[in-house]
Structure formats: C-alpha cells, structure tokens
Amino acid sequence: MTDKILILDFGSQYTQLIGRRIREMNVYCEIHPYNHFPAIDQTVKGVILSGSPYSVHQPDALIPDLEKIEGHVPVLGICYGAQYLCYSQKGKVEASETREYGRAMLNVGFSQSPLFEGISERTQVWMSHGDTITLLPDHFECIASTDTVKNAAFKIKNEPTYGIQFHPEVYHTTEGSQLLKNFVVNICQCQQNWTPESFITTTINELKAKLGNDKVVLGLSGGVDSTVAGVLMHHAIGSNLTCIFVNNGLLRKNEFENVLEQYKHMQLNVIGVDASDRFLNDLKGISDPEKKRKIIGRDFIEVFNAEAKKLTDVQWLGQGTIYPDVIESVSVNGPSATIKSHHNVGGLPKEMHLKVVEPLRLLFKDEVRRVGSALGISQKLLGRHPFPGPGLGVRILGEVTSERVRILQDADAIFIDSLIESGLYDSIWQAGTILLPVKSVGVMGDERTYENTVALRAVHSTDGMTADWVHLPYDFLAKVSNDIINKVRGVNRVVYDISSKPPATIEWE
Known part of the structure; x- marks a missing residue:
C-alpha cells in the first residue's frame, strides 16, 4: 500500500x-x-x-x-x-x-x-x-x-x-x-517511494486485473497524454486495445499524416479518421468560445462513436485524462472553480454505453512525461508542447472557417519550426499562434492592405496552472514576424503576448 x-x-x-x-x-x-x-x-x-x-x-x-x-x-x-x-x-x-x-x-x-x-x-x-x-x-x-x-x-x-x-x-x-x-x-513519516517506475508497475497490474480479456477503444490526439495512456494500456492488454485518431480539421499543419506515421513505429493498433469537413461545417457562424468547445466535443463524440461501433465486443473506453482535468472539472461551492469545460472528462461514457478507464487520471503533466520516458517513448514525442483538445478552434478567435484555419496553420508552423531550428523549443512549456478577429491597415509593396493580425504566445510553466511569458530574443521575434507576414497570405501584422497566468490564461479562449 x-x-x-x-x-x-x-x-x-x-x-x-x-x-x-x-x-x-x-x-x-x-x-x-x-x-x-x-x-x-x-x-x-x-x-x-x-x-x-x-x-x-x-x-x-x-x-x-x-x-x-x-x-x-x-x-x-x-x-x-x-x-x-x-x-x-x-x-x-x-x-x-x-x-x-x-x-x-x-x-x-x-x-x-x-x-x-x-x-x-x-x-x-x-x-x-x-x-x-x-x-x-x-x-x-x-x-x-x-x-x-x-x-x-x-x-x-x-x-x-x-x-x-x-x-x-x-x-x-x-x-x-x-x-x-x-x-x-x-x-507524517511518508515513504518516498512513489516513482514513475513504481507507478508503471502498479498501474499495469491494476489494468490487467480490471480489464482482463476485455477490449478497449482509446481516442488518440497525437499529444503526450493520450499517447502515454495508449502505450501503458498496450503493455497491459496488447492487441485488445484499438486506438482511434480523429482529424477534426483543427490540428496543426500536416499533423494528421505526421502523427499516424509516428504511431506506426510504436506497435499501437491505430485507425485514422478524417472528419475535418464535418467539424468545419458545424462551426460555421459560431464565434462564442464555449459554444465552439461544445460543438467540437459533440462532433468528436459522434465521429468517435460511429467508428467504435464498427469494432466488436468493446467494453471499455480509454481516455488520457490527467489530474488537472479532473480537478478543474470538479467545483464544490467554490473550490477549483471550472475555468472552461473539458470535453475529455465526462460526456463520452453516457453516449457510448462503455465503462471508462483512465490510467493517468492521478498524474500531473510533467509526471506523465516522466512515465512516458520510463516506458521508452521517444523524447521528441514526449517533448511536444501541450495542445488544446479543441485544437485551433480555440486559437481562432471568432468564427472558424477553412480559410482562417489555413492562415493559422501556416503562421503557427513558421513559429514552431523557427523555435525548433533556433534551439528554443525544448526550453518552452507551450507555444502557439492565435488568429485575432482584428484586421488592420498595412502596406505591402506599393499597395495598401487590410488583413489579419496574429499573436504569438510562449510561456514557461511546470503544469500549466501558473505560467510566465517567455522573453524571446528580439532578433528571433523580428525574423518570425517577417517570415509570417511575407509567407502567409492574409496576415500583415504580428504581435507578441506578454501576459502571465494569472491573471491571463495560456490559451486566449
């Protein structure tokens, strides 16, 4: 014990x-x-x-x-x-x-x-x-x-x-x-023996006892949490685990194809589903961030459920829920007030009539990474920055359209690739680009433009509960800004967010 x-x-x-x-x-x-x-x-x-x-x-x-x-x-x-x-x-x-x-x-x-x-x-x-x-x-x-x-x-x-x-x-x-x-x-005389290795051993044994020969379906996102949850369950039940990766059209640029390629080398049984058109159609005309989250969560449930029904004898739904998700989703007379809805905590079980297994629900994000490292998952994947469950849907302020997704994907790819090339990526907790519902006047060549503004965001943190903005070098910011404005059609202004959490949040929506 x-x-x-x-x-x-x-x-x-x-x-x-x-x-x-x-x-x-x-x-x-x-x-x-x-x-x-x-x-x-x-x-x-x-x-x-x-x-x-x-x-x-x-x-x-x-x-x-x-x-x-x-x-x-x-x-x-x-x-x-x-x-x-x-x-x-x-x-x-x-x-x-x-x-x-x-x-x-x-x-x-x-x-x-x-x-x-x-x-x-x-x-x-x-x-x-x-x-x-x-x-x-x-x-x-x-x-x-x-x-x-x-x-x-x-x-x-x-x-x-x-x-x-x-x-x-x-x-x-x-x-x-x-x-x-x-x-x-x-x-209190507590023993200091709760380590990633002890967690893995205990959790695998508990999963074997809990799941037996039952089949499990797990939603993969390409992120750290769901990947570590998948590998942990694979160690426990092997081929009885099937993973589904849904493209909601709001992923990073080329992420759907890149992630599926990564999973090929991890011996996970993964089904990829491209439902981007459905998500984008359902988001037409919607600007309220909470409504966007609800639509994205609902569509994910329905797409995931339809794919899961094609499998036979599935009894469990696996989820990559982690401890901050659980705590933030519980509010009793004030404590841990819910800041935003978490579509990965609740919702799915009622729709799918499956029992839920969440092997990481007691871990903070950095603990998940340490467990992943002990499981032998590549540091490149474990080092990926957190990415919101609703994807770019909550980094596009205002209405989500295919054109606005294209603009943000292109701008974000330049920012993230530049961080990697400059050796800055691994020292940052989370970075991303936000497309603002703001257009401004600019001059490009001999013509006056009236185009979009994007904001760059980079923060230091340990678990996402508090965060400080990163003091990126001016030369780096100047180059990224120049590259985005020159290479991304539809953007003529780039700003950098220097707000910390609290009082701001990491994501803008």
Whole structure:
C-alpha cells in the first residue's frame, strides 16, 4: 500500500501547487474538495488544509468536518486552513490592520519545532491574506512570527497539528519545499517511494486485473497524454486495445499524416479518421468560445462513436485524462472553480454505453512525461508542447472557417519550426499562434492592405496552472514576424503576448 497525503481544497489558486511540491518528493498525494473527501484509512499519513479566497467570518464560509482527522493524523493548515483551525477552537481571527500580501521575513530562531528543521532563523515567505490570527487558543503555541504577523505559525499542544499563515508551496517562499518535506516526510513519516517506475508497475497490474480479456477503444490526439495512456494500456492488454485518431480539421499543419506515421513505429493498433469537413461545417457562424468547445466535443463524440461501433465486443473506453482535468472539472461551492469545460472528462461514457478507464487520471503533466520516458517513448514525442483538445478552434478567435484555419496553420508552423531550428523549443512549456478577429491597415509593396493580425504566445510553466511569458530574443521575434507576414497570405501584422497566468490564461479562449 502506498502512503498518501490528503489535500483538502478550499478554493486556493495554489492548491494544485501544494500537490506538485509533494509529488516532487516522490510521495503520493490526492486533492479533494474540503467537503467531500475519502475516509481516513491506514494509507493516509497526513492532511493539508489549503488556503481560500473566503474568510472564516463570511456567512458562507467553508466549514470542513475534521472530527475524524484532527488528532488522528498530522494536519497542516495553510492560510485559511490555519485560520479555520484557530477560529474553530475559540481563537480570534480578525481583519488585518496592515496589508499582509507579498514577501515577508519569517523569524523561526526561537522555534524548536520539527516543522522548521533545517530552515534558516530568518527566511523569506509569501503572504496572501486579508484576515490574521490575533489570539491563539490556550492549547495552541506560537512557533514563528514576522515583523507584522505575530502568529505566523502555530502548533496545537500535544498533537501533531500545525498552522501557517503563509504559502510554502509558492516559489517566493524560498525554503517552502523544506518546510513541506519536514511535514510530509519527518512528521507524517511518508515513504518516498512513489516513482514513475513504481507507478508503471502498479498501474499495469491494476489494468490487467480490471480489464482482463476485455477490449478497449482509446481516442488518440497525437499529444503526450493520450499517447502515454495508449502505450501503458498496450503493455497491459496488447492487441485488445484499438486506438482511434480523429482529424477534426483543427490540428496543426500536416499533423494528421505526421502523427499516424509516428504511431506506426510504436506497435499501437491505430485507425485514422478524417472528419475535418464535418467539424468545419458545424462551426460555421459560431464565434462564442464555449459554444465552439461544445460543438467540437459533440462532433468528436459522434465521429468517435460511429467508428467504435464498427469494432466488436468493446467494453471499455480509454481516455488520457490527467489530474488537472479532473480537478478543474470538479467545483464544490467554490473550490477549483471550472475555468472552461473539458470535453475529455465526462460526456463520452453516457453516449457510448462503455465503462471508462483512465490510467493517468492521478498524474500531473510533467509526471506523465516522466512515465512516458520510463516506458521508452521517444523524447521528441514526449517533448511536444501541450495542445488544446479543441485544437485551433480555440486559437481562432471568432468564427472558424477553412480559410482562417489555413492562415493559422501556416503562421503557427513558421513559429514552431523557427523555435525548433533556433534551439528554443525544448526550453518552452507551450507555444502557439492565435488568429485575432482584428484586421488592420498595412502596406505591402506599393499597395495598401487590410488583413489579419496574429499573436504569438510562449510561456514557461511546470503544469500549466501558473505560467510566465517567455522573453524571446528580439532578433528571433523580428525574423518570425517577417517570415509570417511575407509567407502567409492574409496576415500583415504580428504581435507578441506578454501576459502571465494569472491573471491571463495560456490559451486566449
């Protein structure tokens, strides 16, 4: 049995980052809504309460049931989680008179707490809260302070329950990973044995037991997630897996043919279906991004279903769903609010009357890549940038037409090929081109033009939950801009997006 940490989500934008930091220690953890989490069994070694945009004083404050947790396993409350622990036991939490947002210096010199083992006596932390703990209950003890926050960290006497009013999971808390390791490894005593190899062994055995001799159909996209899911299932059930790759007409330039060629060398049984005309016809006149997603998702279901019906005795639908998809698609009274619909989470099973198997649903994107590498999948394929499920349909702002797809495919191919040729591609998390619903005046030769604008986007990230824009060299941007304007008919202006996430998202729609 694998040791695990449960993270109860109260809606913080950083909740998934807590999970990632713990996974980086080779310790397994799960994120669940604060009001809907599994029973505390012997595999659960500790619980972390996340931050939240809520205040404990709000009428609709998020109130967890910690009766079977607190005192039974170690607990770490972060920000709102810490304030709730204090408030629920008759301490005082009040609106702060001073701004407690941003960098602060934490004083732990007087602390003998195991939570701060190996951490500097003064260390930088990141604050992000409006309320503050002004009075601890009698059975609590203060174990760290800042210049403005007296009760920056506390412990409940005689039980392994801790609270901190800063975020150890973010980059700006310079020794935050050490603090989390102290809690997870030292206090909770979790074994650090959750590795890609152990995941592969465990998952293949579970798939064999779950699927037996049943047949599975899997939708391939050409991306990392579905490919790793396909190879993992192929190791478990071999020829009982059939993969279907649908061309929705919204793929990258020449991607349908290129991906099918790649799969030939991976021993996967793949059926390619070109349904581009159908998708483009159904998208005529549609500009709303959510409607576009729904149409693309619906058409994919219907095309995929029609092809799957040609197979006999299929009982399971395989999907490349990963953990952020699962978390973002669950919203319980606020936590992990759905930013956009995910057509690969739900929808298909109801239409197809198949049971669902999702071997990667517990992995973050970088973990999927590590598993793929351990499976022997080529680095060229594993290194591909993430690509949205609806494809270029959500990178074409406004109506999707065959001509607008052609323009974007041509521009995007120049951008991506240039990144590869310049040696920049592998250092970037995700890059792409967006076709804007904007036309502007230009001059080409002796003629005045009125043509389209494209935006280039490139970001650094680890899991797509937060992202910073990439400072691409000016000379590189100048060359790409020049190549796109000269070679792509219909474009006379190129801009570069320098927004980070948050507040912007990586994709524009």
